Amino acid sequence: MKEISCKLLVIGAGPGGYVCAIRAGQLGVDTVIVEAGKPGGTCLNVGCIPSKALIHAAEEFEMVSHMAGGKSPLGISVSAPVLDLGKTVAWKDGIVSRLNSGVAGLLKKAGVKTVHGWATFRDGKTVEVETETGSQVIRAETIVIATGSAPVELPFLPFGGPVISSTEALALSAVPKKLAVVGGGYIGLELGMAFAKMGAEVTVVEALPRVLAQYDAELTRPVVKRLAALGIEVMTGAKAKGLSTQGQAGKGDALLVETADGKNAKVSADKILVTVGRKPVTEGWGLDQIDLDRAGKFIRIDDQCRSSMRGIFAIGDVTGEPMLAHRAMAQGEMVAEIVAGHKRNWDKRAIPAVCFTDPELVTVGLSPEEAKAQGEIKIGLFPFAANGRAMTKLGEDGFVRVVARADNHLVLGIQAVGQGVSELAAAFGLALEMGARLEDIAGTIHAHPTQGEGFQEAALKALGHALHI
Template identity: 85%
Template sequence: MKDITCKLLVIGAGPGGYVCAIRAGQLGIDTVVIEAGKPGGTCLNVGCIPSKALIHAAEEFEKASHWAGKPGPLGISVESPKLEFGKTVAWKDGIVSRLNSGVAGLLKKAKVKYVQGWAKFRDGKTVEVETETGTQVIRAENVVIATGSAPVELPFLPFGGNVISSTEALSLPAVPERLAVVGGGYIGLELGMAFAKLGAKVTVVEALPRLLQQYDAELTKPVLKRLADLGIEVLTGAKAKGVSSKGDALLVEAADGKDRKIAADKILVTVGRKPVTAGWGLEEIDLDMSGRFIRIDDQCRTSMRGVYAIGDVTGEPMLAHRAMAQGEMVAEIVAGHKRSWDKRAIPAICFTDPELVTAGLSPDEAKKLGGEIKIGQFPFSANGRAMTKQGEDGFVRVVARADNHLVLGIQAVGQGVSELSAAFGLALEMGARLEDIAGTIHAHPTQGEAFQEAALKGLGHALHI
């Protein structure tokens, strides 16, 4: 097989990798991208996209089930709904397939060469790929490592049989009657709540004192209330110990020190993700590491000249949009543009019910900087659009410096607040002050008005509370 020579080689076609390759192609750079699976990586194939499809289907089914056989407040009555889960999964797979084709088409349009197979470094400029037709050698002036991350496996709960990761959870043939979720972070709660809405009896086991530990307690309160409403049992301060001999129960040491056996048809382990740093020849190039991750600078350069790294393999936050932004930047750097990584804030979303959004600093983080802060908070119970959507639980909160009103952080919890994340990120990126947000005319009636009202509250004169 004839060797390939290119200016830019991207290893991994996930969100970061394919965006990097597309942008490089647009800039006229001779680019090759290598992917072992399908275009789109974890996010498109077994993560962000399919999980949101499943969450949406679960929400629609739960709405219909909630009012079945009884008059609802909207004047709508329904008969008992029926779930054909196979069709739900097929619909989800159809969306993924369309997006796979879309990414492949965009790579082709940008004149990027796509090589399917597993890449392994020979040296810092040479990679060999095991393809279906043999070993392909690729030499490149610049290399971007975008190998992503994988679910963390617990030694006492290895994946297999009834013990599954989020990947398998998104392709189950049927809704399990009983689901035990190990890990009370965003992945576990997103999927746990979805399966509860689809009819599963769900139990969440979390070793820490509370769920969603990365968020402050006030922000997560509406989510915890919804967990109870859905009948999800929550065990905090509890340690998973293994699976029963028959494989039909999770063994747990509860907070009181007593052992419990939680009956489960499936045990979903969601205790985090780890960077994929093994299997592709890291030892051949000897990059500097930062713990488990590849160390990079503000241009995503590694310790080896001409080798860049982006996305989950470089550390937190492990978010697709972070990887995309890094990938675009690296492509422009390789093209000779002057770029560096200097983001003020990267919005993060938890697609629970209700949704959570954070951007910038929390109140506690802002206080640690020293100096006084102002906090403006506006409840959705006073927002007309939220009322018309039956989504009054939650609020928008703005954190700013007290002296000059510079906005340091924005948080929200509520139905559909994920769509406010762009406004939050833009405000922080542009260095907005409370007056800037308060002085921007927000369309009525929208949930976005709560953002303006929170800023007004921070200034001491909210209009609608």
């Protein structure tokens, strides 16, 4: 059995793990990273990147379909388009492959040793890795757990056959004629809307009173309107109960649903996409061999990502919400610098969250309700219907909203909904990180014509003198 020693061992090469390892290598820390799959983790391989590729393809196909149907206001006409989902998936896989190679190259450039295999703890300083060439023992002064998360499986709708997770949805060879989506959160709606644009008949089943319940109703209203325009049936207050084979030739399977009024219904579907959340990967790697405190299902950490055991850190989805790749990356970079002897801490107030529905959603900081709980506030909202750039992109449905303290105008939160607003996330995050006040945003000259002008106008509105509404 081979044995190696290092100063830092990172378990998991997802966004948090590989960034941690790269930064540690840059700082001269002797680093080893262990990964059972491909570098990049869920985000790069079966999450963020491939889903955005599929969403973009769906948007392009829908745009051309409108042109073919004579519905384009731009005066463009084309012949009827045809979608080859197999080619689309192959294109998506090519992007993922290039990024995989990029991550592997960056790890090598930073001097990080990569071990391919499944790591299992022996004790707080030692892991055993099952590789293709046999077992390897790795002893480390410090260990970072970055094992990520996995889709939650419902006991009455186990994955397999027609029941799929987001992973399988991103690898389909053909668009299902009928798709049932269980869960009206961001993953379910992102993929549900994409498949609807590609021609699927989509039904969303959500147990809560409304979809995207983590956002306020005003912010999600344009998305709900778009769901209806795409012909997506949304069943709120409805609970999925299981799978029923209808028993009729060619009819396929059906999802059993208890509707909001307590009645039973069947939703016919070729595929049933279950997106009811994600769970931390805390099993299968010997957690029982070490004594780590938990926060529910997650590993408990402090503001420096230290676990309850000396010399063991944890980052990313395995440590709880918000389960965001960029949060994991920021944590990974910080931990690497701590291990290298730098003074660092963690402040998560300015983490942007983006929902890639149509239209897109962006939130940073506190919502209006959360801010109100802390004291008197000012809110400024600017609609994209009054923004020239949004109008030229046919993206008038949406707005930018700024929430600030009433006394000193310190910005507490920023939200936006609209076409392409994900690209405003950096400006929103920077404003909170820099402690901006309404006057700072209002006094910053924003380029014209851009949707970013809506940010300035929202601040001006909160101050009582918006210029374009």
